[in-house]
Structure formats: structure tokens, C-alpha cells
Amino acid sequence: MANLLSVRCVASLRKSGINLRTAALGITKRNYSSQKGSSTEYVSQSDAPLRHHQKSLPRLPIPKLEDTVRRYLAAQRPLLDDDQFRITEKIAQDFQNGAGKQLQEELVAQDKNNTHTSYISGPWIDRYLSVRYSVMLTNPFMIFNPDPKPQYNEQIVRATNMVCSALRFMKTLRAGLQEPEVFHLNPTKSETDSFKGVVRCAPSFLSGPLDTSPFLRLFNTTRIPKRRRDELFTDEKARHLLVMSKGNMYVFDIVDRDGNSVKPAEIQSHLKYILSDPTPAAASPLGVLTSESRDVWAGLRDKLIAAGNAEDLQIVDSALFCLCLDDESMRDQIHLSHNMLHGDGCNRWYDKSFTVILTKDGQAGITFDHSWVDGLAMLCFQNEIFKDTTERPLVHPGPTAAAAVDSASAVRRLQFNLDDELEDGIKKVKENFDSIVSTLTIDAMEFKKGGKALLKKSKLSPDAVVQLAFQMGFLRQYGQTVAACESCSTAAFRHGRIDSIRPLTMQTQRCSHAFVFQSGQHSVEQLQAMLRECSTYHRQLIKEGTMGQGFDRHLFALRYLAESKSEALHSLYTDPSYAAINHAILETSTLTSPAMDFFGFAPYAPDGFGLTYSVFDDWIGCNVSSYPARNVHEFLQCVHKSLEDIFTVLEGKTLS
Template identity: 75%
Template sequence: MASLLSVQCVASLRKSRIYLRTAALGIKRNYSSQKKSSSEYFNQSVVPLIHHQKSLPRLPIPKLEDTIRRYLAAQRPLLDDDQLRTTEKTAQDFQNGVGKQLHEELVVQDMNNQHTSYVSGPWLNKFLSDRSSVLRNNPFMSFNPDPKTEYNDQLVRATNLVCSAVHFMKTLRAGFQEPEILHLKPSLLSRPLDLSPMLHLFNTTRIPKRGRDELFTDEKAQHLLVMRKGNMYVFDIVDRDGNLVKPAEIQSHLKYILSNPTPAAAFPLGVLTSENRDVWAGLRDKLIAAGNAEDLRSVDSALFCLSLDDESMRDDIYLAHNMLHADGCNRWFDKSFTVILTKDGEAAINFEHSWGDGVALLFFHNEIFKDTTEQPLVNPGSAAAAAVDSASAVRRLKFNLDSELENGIRRAKENFDSTVLTLKIDALKFMKGGKTQLKKSKMSPDAVAQLAFQMGFLRQYGQTVATYEACNTAMFRHGRTDHIRSATTHTKRCSHAFVLQPGQHSVEQLQAMLSECSKYHGQLTKEAATGQGFDCHLFALEYLAESKGEPLPSLYTDPAYVAFNHYILETSTLTSPALNFGGFAPDVPDGFSVVYQIHDDWIHCHASSFPARNGSEFVQCVHKSLEDIFTVLNGKPLSS
């Protein structure tokens, strides 16, 4: 489910000579060049962030026959002849029967809800109704280090990030934040993006409820939630006039928390947010009954969460584990976002996924990185505010816990450990080529990365499996994401030629196959980015059918459809000057989640997996696949 990226696609709209780039975790973009107009705002744009909201085009509902055609084309590389015939008949029966009726109802329903998209409500409900741990969906995005190394001190960087986040919030709420405009190439057209989810960025928490969670927002709250050693602290970072508290005071308060001798929480409440949602809902009710309603309200209404970790990061793999889950004790995974600072000044954002996608988070991520690195408000050696009484200003939340709640926390920690201790993250750095060379070869860099994943999995397991790449649809009003089904008949044929049939094809034949893969991937990306993908359409029709309380149409119970939506390869791409890398956990126990970046001269990816898959071997196979692809693109034959 998690998409990053970010977590979403690289689309080549060649016929119109327009090139669109989006990422699962956002849009590849340059920083805003507009400078801060005052000490309290990033800028003072005369056009507010969501000015274009009403004029954004609505997400189109594809024709049913197009959706079925595209669905069957995506199934073709995954099924044998007998399975495909059965699925084709099931799909055609659906198109001509109950599917046609559902589609007509969906169109009417969409016409009666012009303010939104046909998929936004069902999509949000799917997230909030999911009873599994949010760990499965919460992605992270890590910041690049501050170029001025002395600013990567934990206290200094934490203070600057908090201050920049408040400035962003004030700019956003004052209507001064300029819209995010996607500039398409060549400069024939610019499209504003839907960033309405940003309205849930601050003061928002996902509240566990039995059966379906709720999103809670309290814009009046002025405090920050800080977590350290599993203990929770709050203090105001906005004053009664709505302005940022003096940075030196915030620094004093954070210094007080970092030096606080309180031992690690014996029963860290935060681990409950990693539990099964119904279990957590029941325990939350017990917490409220035990007299903790006011402190829970302080957690839920806080502007955001800042986690100060005592760990130092040894390498990127350790960093990825820490930012994705850590030990579960120093996190409140239900907050809309958490800024994490390690002891050695590494920083990241971990965010709850139901309220929005990576476009909004990467926009925020980019802006505060730019602000903290270009206009920091505290400096190394800056003196904290001498006259501030942090002991009075900072309040540690103290929860009343009975034996039942203590046992619930113990069980939650046991469940958390049993999950994350089996999660493995592996990394690949391919240094023999990247975007520059691929473009010279007239290849889509994204298509080549996706093909390498297909080749790598085939090399390792001898199969072609259900794969998706998340593609953002933020060009449309309340668009979220759709999927690029990157396992195709073209990638299967090409992968077999490279992996299973070495020496049986000439360099020219292999180059032609690579070109076909690139062109077809571009077509799929264009369809998904322009609202012509099929996954959202089929999902919305299924949601509508479920709402009737009747048995699902046979299309959705077809074993091929069930397997098709059991994503073995979940992939997402993200690129930004502010971004180090990101990641998320696999959606299924036998899957890989792959987050990748295609740089000018190298390619980087992280793959996470559970014991059913060998992630280390997978990234080695992907590396070998990239080597083979670049060898052929350089006009050299493959070695047998």
C-alpha cells in the first residue's frame, strides 16, 4: 500500500512533446527561488497554495472497455494460456454485465460529487479501515546532511528544523505559500498540483477506532510533542499571537529534554501505535478510562512530533531501519508526521500515510531543508536563552497505567519486535552509468530501472510476478495515486532474452528489445499519470460493489485477480536535492519493496524484505542486470 515516494512515475508524453516527472514520494523539482519575505514566513505569494484548487481538472473515469483491455494486457505476462483464457472470459463477462452497471453508477456518483475525485473517498476509507499495523504503510524520507557539517549537531539541527516547520505552517495557513507548479518540458504548459492534503499536515493524528480509524485535527493547539527514551514532553512553539517562539527558547527547551535524567520509559506508550488497529483502539479506550484523556489530547493535537534518538547511525542500512521503525518506543506512528533526529544529527521524516501521499511530504521536506541550510535561526555555539525556565515550560506527560495496560504495552512490544527483527533492508549502488547515458541512448531511465528489477527477480527466482510502480495523479483535483504495472510482455521477453537465453540474440536484437520496453513503459506511465490507469477504476468499482452488501462480482474473486493484487514487487522512485533516500516495508510477507533514485551517473536503490525473500541476493541480481543492460547499450555483446 505504501507509496513513496515516493514513493511516482517518470512519464514521457512524446506525442505532445511534453515530459512529466513525478515520484511516489513527490515531484522532482528545484527549490523555490522566492525568498522569505519576513522572519515569520517563507514567502508572501499573492497566490495561495490551493488557489488553483477549484480550477484543477477532475480525475477522469476511464472507459470500462479501456480498463478491461489494459487489465488483461497487464495479466498476460503473469498467466499461462489456460489461466489467461479463464481470466479473459471472466473480465469480458464483467464488462458486459455487472461491471457495466457498476461503471454507470460510478459515473453518476462522480457527477454528483464535483468537488472531489471518484477515488479519493474510497482510497481514504481503505487506509482507515485497514486493521493491520501502520508500520506496513508509514514511509520515511531522510534528509541529506547539512552542507555545513557543524550544523549537523543534534540540538542545533533539531531546533532549526522545528523553527522552519513552524514558518512553513504559518506561511501555509496565512495563504502566503505559493502553489506548487509542475513545469512541463518544453515550456509549453505548466500545471498546478493538488496539495490540498497539506491542510492535514499539522496538528493531525490518526485516532484508532474499532473497525475504522478517524483523522483528528486541532489547529488551535500551539505545542510540539517531543519524544526521548520513550518519554513524551510538550511545550509551546507558537505564542498566543500565533508567532514562532524565540528560537533560543526552543533550543533551551530541547537542551533541557536532551539533558533530562529521566530514565527510559518502563512502559513506552508509543509502541501501542504499532499495534493492530482494533487492539490499539481497545487499549486507547482503557487509557481514557484510566484518566489519561487530557494527556492523549496533548499528543493528538500537537503540531507534529519530534523524536530525539540516542542512537548514532553506522551506515545507510542502519539509518533506514532507524527511520522506518527503530525500536518502536520513541515514536508515535499515528502522528501525521514525525521529524527524527539521531544523536549524530541525521534527520528524517516518518509519516502516516492515510491523509496524503508523498507529493505533499516531499514539498514540505524540500522547503524546510532549504530554509534550515540557507537561513538557520540557531548556529553552532549559539547560547540558549539564559532567562528561560525550561523546567516550567516543558511538561512531561505522565500516564496512569494499570496492569492491563502494562500487559498491553508488553504484548505490543513483543509483536513489534517479532515483525521488525525479521525485516531486512539491502542496498545497491550501481556506479557504471545513470540518467545521462540512458538519455543519450534514447532510453527512459525509469523504464531501465524497472526492467532491471524484472530481470533481477527472474534471475533469482525464475518468475515474472505482480509488480507495481506508484504514479502520482496530483495534476487532478483530489488525485492520489495510480499504478504502473511494469511487468509487461515486453519486459518478460526482454528479461528472458538477457537472463535465460544468453548468446541467442545479437546486440542489435537486444537493443531493439530494450527500446520496446522503454517505449511501452512510457505509454503505461502516460496513461497512469493522466488518469487513464486501470487500477483505481477497478478499485472504485469493487468498493461500490462491496457497499451494496452483495457477493462480489467474479472478476474480483478470480484467483488471477487476487494474485495480481498481491504485489511481490512494490516499487517507487524519488529524487530531490534535499533527499538522501527513503523507504517503506513490504505490503506482503513474500514481497520486496524497492525505493530507487536514478542520478546522472549512478543508480541507487534500497530493497526491504521479510525472510520469505533474500534481499541481499536480489540486489546483486539487479546489479548484474544493470551491468548487462549498459553493456548492450554500449554496443557490446553479453558474455555467455
């Protein structure tokens, strides 16, 4: 009955204007929480505390097996010729009627015995922790917009304010005062005192914003390398901040023994002390070890512990978070992207739950380990930090009175015992790091001839149009359409994570060929109709994905269950077409926020593109990465041309 009531309440809340699809379109719009009370200890004091709604969230549904197979085959169709598809279809139907049916029954039974979580939560985090390649390039980055008051972008000023705001966020979170994350379709209806009053008064089992469980690992958490499978370590008792500068590591307390925040002026004094430290750049920077493959790093960590560094490693792992102060100014967006994604490898600890990075010229970003969290939760954090630092800064530019604190005593530089073997290991890892990042290319594009306003006026999904432009661009460059994957949040469900939307469809394939190779064979009206067909079907995929009806995670969970029982995998999972569809050449994600300038990540496939994009009212921005197998510069030129063609057709003009 509780689940039924929750579903009904969710439906009711939607009518009030709440968008429980979250970032389905990737267009994440949030009206920031109002500040209540005068306390400088909190970023907000909500009438409806963050965890109030957690029990009310509906459980992530397990799709019907026949629906998953149907959706899987629909996604496979544009990738396969007729003969290949007949083989894959036969295998999938055999799975549905045989091994898959048994696994489905076991998965449903298992889920009924674990009502506190979702069927995908455990397997999905296990997947992340079990990967053996480096996390360095799979950790996403998100760039803050500059502070609108230019003088507040000075490195020490902005770093201090961000530390203070992060600390206030943590205290708000742990005091249960953080406003629940709610995404609004119509803020004029739902971002109101009367609506909040309804939510506040609703019993926790009758209300339903977004899943808050990821925030439990936001602070004091580090991913620990282990052979075969990593571990997440959290120590909420720790009170110190980890700061990295020139590859050296420093710590100081930002919470006192009574749980009170250290004064902002003292934090600023400590950061000034660190930046003025005459200690040269670390000759053997330990941070670069976190860029290595997980098993190699695990072995080197064991050697570090054997050499007497266990206590200092514990200090690093338990720190509230990591702050990296870089001594380089940024030339442009490309330089900034490279710096935030990987930097020089020395001034980072990629295993921390999240890291705040400040360049010499005060540009700020966040990078985070993906195992415990997805982009939506980190965007919530970024929103709050940006709002708090820009509206309620605690330190200010210009001359300041000396803080009544001895930074030389309060700040400790960590010094590790390194023997010849460890120094040689660090040297080899740095060489490997340099070799890897030298192959990574990043480029960016701004399409200024139209955006969300015109697309919505044409009743088209902006997300669908950009995904179509990616397929058209790849077709124009390489002569084919390819497997693509777009992240889709299921955070409207308890312990929901993400699923995948498959943007390559029969509709997008037909439309891409019509625009790229057959434009003279179709009228403007016919091309417009194709665009509408693509948009309609893409919206359906978004709806299915955000409501827990995607096929990717379901098939993954069934496979995970079979492997956990040491069963031989059904031929569905060994079919070459299964491997091909999961080798996404176009790995994409989208977010938009007033706090964020842009974001990015490296390609997941060595012959793929890592695509992030944002659609604004009158322009579209993309940040794209690739390895040498692909030409990212040419690809973006093709995407730009594709968008030009789409907007030309929408304006009723014939393609030239």
C-alpha cells in the same frame, strides 16, 4: 465549460514547460521557491498563493470501462498461461458487459453529484483507514541530505532549525503564501518571473498546478485507532509540539496566544532541557502501542481513556507534529533505514500525520501516515524544510547566550496513569514489535556504471530500465517474472491520489528472458531493440497512469461501490488471477530530490520486496526490504548484474 477551459489551460501550461505528470517517472525535479521579503515568519511569499489554483484543477477522469478491462487483461497476460488467461479474459468480458456496466453507470452518476472531489478520494482514504494491520511498517520514511555545513548537523542545532522551518512552513501555508507546487520539464522556460506573472494573473479557474488538499491535514493531525475503521483527528487551534526522548513524551508551545512563533532560542532551550532531563527511559513506553494492529491498539486506547488519560491523549493527538530525539548514532545506511522505518518502537508515535526524527549524530528523516497523504506532497514539505534550514538557519552552532525563558516551567512531561493490565499490554506489544522487526531485512545498492544521462542519450526511459532490471534480477534469482506495482501520482487532478503502473509486461518478460537465459541467441542490435520496446510501452503506461487512465483505482472504485450496496461481488474480483496480480511481489516507488538522500518502506506482501530507487545522472541507487521469505542481498546482486548487462548492451558490447 470550466472543465474544458481548465483542460485547454493545462495543455497551454505544458507547452510553457510545466510537467503536470508530476512524479510519473519518479524523477521529481523541483526548483525551489524564491524568498521574497525579509520576514522570518514564512518560508516564502508567493505571488500565486497555494490554494489559488485548486478550483482550476481538472477533475480526475473515470476511464471508460472497456479501456480498463483491456488494460487489466494486458497486465494479466504475462502472469498467466494460455488456459488461465482464457478463463480470466472470459470473466473480464462478462464483467464489462454485465455487472461492471451497471456499476460504471452508477459511479459516473455519483461522480457528477460530487464535483468538489474525485471519484477515488473517499474510497481510497477509507481503504487506508479500514486496514487492521499495523501502520508501523507501511509508513514510508524519507532521509534528509546532511546540511552542507557540517557544524549545523549537531542534533540540537539541526532539530531546532527544523522545528523552526516546519513552523514557518505552517504559517506560510495558513497565510496562503506558500508557492504552488509546480514540476518543471524545462525550468529555463517556466521557473521565470515572466511565467510566474502569467500564472499569478490567470483567474483561478484557468490555471492548473498540483492538488494542494493534502496540506490541510499536514499539521495538528493524528490517526486515531478505532475498531473496524480508524479516524483522522485535526485540531488547528493547538499550539504545542510533541517531543519524544527515551520513550518519554514532552510538550511545549511553539506558537504563542497571539499566533506568533516562539523565539528560536527558546525552542532550542526547551530541547536542551528535554535531552538533559534525568528521568530514566520509560519503563512502559506508550508509543510502542501505535505499532500494534489497529483493533488491538483501539482496545488498549479505550483502556487508557478509562484509566483517566483522555486529556493527555488529546494533547498528543492535537500536537502540531512529533519530533523524536534519538540517543543513538547511526553506523551506516542500513542502520539508518531501520531506525527511520521503525526505531526501537518506544520513541515513536506512528499515528502522527508526520514525525521528524533526529539521531544523536544529527541525521534527519521524516516518516508519515500514508492514509492522508502520498509521497509527492511530503517531498514538497521536505524540500522546503531542507532549503530553509540550510539557507536561513535561525540557530547556530557554538556557545549561545542563555534564552530568557524558564524551560522547566514551559516544558511538560506527560505522565500517564497505567494499571497492571495496561503495563502488561504494553509489555506484550513491545514483545510483538521486537518479533516483527527482527524478521525485517534491509539492504542497499549503488550502481555506479551509468545512470540517467546515458539512458536518455540512448532514448530510453530511466524508470523503464530500472523496472526491467528488477524483473531480470528476480528472474535470475527465482526463475520467474512476477507481479509488480509502481506508484504513480495523479496529483495534477483535483483530489487525485495515486494509481499504479504495472511494470511487468509482455515486452519486459520477453526482454528479461532474452538477457538472462538467451543472451547468446540474440545480437546486440536485437537486445537493444527489445530495450526500446520495453521503454516505449512503459512510457505509455506512465502517460496513462498520470492522466488518470490506469485500471487499478477504477476497478477498486467499482468494487467499493458494489460493497457499499452490499452486493455480491462479480467473479472478476474472486478470480484467483485478480488476487494474484494484486499480490505485488515487487512493490516499488521512486523519488529524487536535492533535499533527499534516500527513502524506503517495508514490503507490503510477506513474500515480496519493498523497493525504492532513484536514478541520477551517472548512478542508480536502491533501498530494498524483505522478510525471511526472500533473500534481499542476493536479489540486489542479481539486480546489479542485470544493470551491468543492460549498460553493456547499450554500449554496443556483447554479453559475456
